[in-house]
Amino acid sequence: MARTASQDEIRKAYRKLARKHHPDLNPGDKAAEEQFKAVGAANDLLSDEEKRARFDRGEIDAEGQERGFGGGGYRNHAEGGQGHFYGGGQFSEDDLGDIFGGMFGQRGGFRRRPQGPMKGEDRQYALTVSFIDSVNGGTSRVTLPGGATLDVKIPPGINDGQVLRLRGKGDEGFQGGPAGDALITISVMPDAVYTRDGNDVRSTLPIDVKTAVLGGSITVPTPAGPVKMNVPPHSDTGSVLRLRGRGVKAHGGQEAGNLYVKLQVMIGKVDTAFETFLKSWNPEGGQDDRKGDGAS
Template sequence: MSKRDYYEVLGVSKSAGEREIKKAYKKLAMKYHPDRTQGDKDMEEKFKEIQEAHEILTDDQKRAAYDQYGHAAFDQSRGGGHGGAADFGDIFGDVFGDIFGGGGGRGRQRARQGSDLRYNLELSLEEAVAGKEVEIRVPTLVECNSCDGSGAKKGTSAKTCSTCHGNGQVQMRQGFFAVQQTCPTCGGQGKVISDPCSPCRGQGRVEDTKTLSVKIPPGVDTGDRIRLTGEGEAGEKGAPTGDLYVQVHVKAHDIFERDGNNLYCEVPLSFVTAALGGEIEVPTLNGKVKLKVSPETQTGRMFRLRGKGVKSVRSNSTGDLMCKVVLETPVNLSNKQKELLSEFEKSMDGSTAKHRPKEQGFFDGVKKFFDDLT
């Protein structure tokens, strides 16, 4: 009797993907499984045919051979029959295992990897800009030295679970349903520790505080993270260790504000220097520098000092320092100084538009506003 086309058996097209093929197989396998068909030989043969089609079409190499040569690619090695059929219990486990958590040996759970940790590190602006090496203490779970992380007492080892025979799963049957469940004896590990390590109580890890040296690169800013691979929590019973993430927070500065790689600051300016021009000292992170102020400078003007900002942590570019001058009104004046200022004010009578154009423009605008209302 000639075999049917495998694609026809599963009811899929020749261009069907693996996911579509598996979906069709599960649907048919549940319909024709012998536990449902109660010994019907024809249905049993139908199930074997479905299983064989699934086996071939979900293997890339076998599928390629079948697409090129058809059934002839496998007849010789299979002896012309439906060879290769697995036990019905295994197949049923595969069908339901994908739905309920895995079947057979594939359902065995691995020991959990250690958790990642986060450490919040606070830095001053100077430290963040220059970079430094800091020492931190991190409370965490580390590998138990007594058992080397195995969880078993020194000189002993874990043994294969007698309940699931190392599979980590047990099969529960209810009528024609077979459902895979985590083995209650070993918790899905496939092995049990009969003589656990005392210091770690069989967990393979203990609480401790690690002291680590962390190199902070120049230019970091609030929100940046530094990853220390393998410095997180130890995994269970020899599983991989998690990572430690050092989260940077830069404290507010008394003088500077940072925006990316640029720094901003306000610099007080006397009205005499603002009017006549001159040089003033302004602070930078590397000391004071001279800033030339042009005559007739108005309050709020921004001066840029190129290259006096922060060097980027991700490139060789360096930001600028932006200095905003703020005109400072003199205080605690003597009588003589007040007289001089009064004389100065009188000297500009009738010349407001010439000497204070913004003031003149403002009052002209106010006058026009009220004139328009009347």
């Protein structure tokens, strides 16, 4: 005896296909948008018991309009016009997908299967990149199902969670249609030295007491490599120096960001002469006039 899909099966198929073709997950994809509408329209018809029965008997078409008998409804569609409904077996996910995906064309009319070239399915991937590559740009490799690899160009200034679209790197097209795209979600690894603030980069740099007091030239690590920087005299912990153009590289018409370096004064190794000086030093009025270790 022929068996039909239950309302629960129809509902589950609808939810899965609606998620798959939802416009929010396929921005700019007109084919997915049309499929989303088609799935919704098919669900409206199949979830109504009376309309579903009339459509199955061929009394109405996919738009709910009266038609002659013998059309076969979605049973006929599912079996390619032979008038049977999966001959006693349970529905598979592909079966239900065929019903929903093939019932309606772009204008809501009945069709058996899409004809002509169709774009292939998009593929979803995840890729973790280093902080340095997210700032400077670079190339990373994605391993595809089956072991093949795909080199991905990382543009400067990419953000955590951003999605790269590689056109034509998804599934092959149908009947000569274009291949789908590879959609790659980027995760940026935290860095032990740098943090990002828009197109600017920030870091903390330790300096010795002598350089903080007298000033001088120091070597500063930057995302693009070490550079020389002058520390002004009388610098203190928390002082921030700017290296122009040493942040995120220029990209997309935006200028390169800056690197902001916060100084952290470190005492380091202390010798006897420095200790003697500190004992006689009065921060408020210069050197202490007291003589001898026993002054009170």
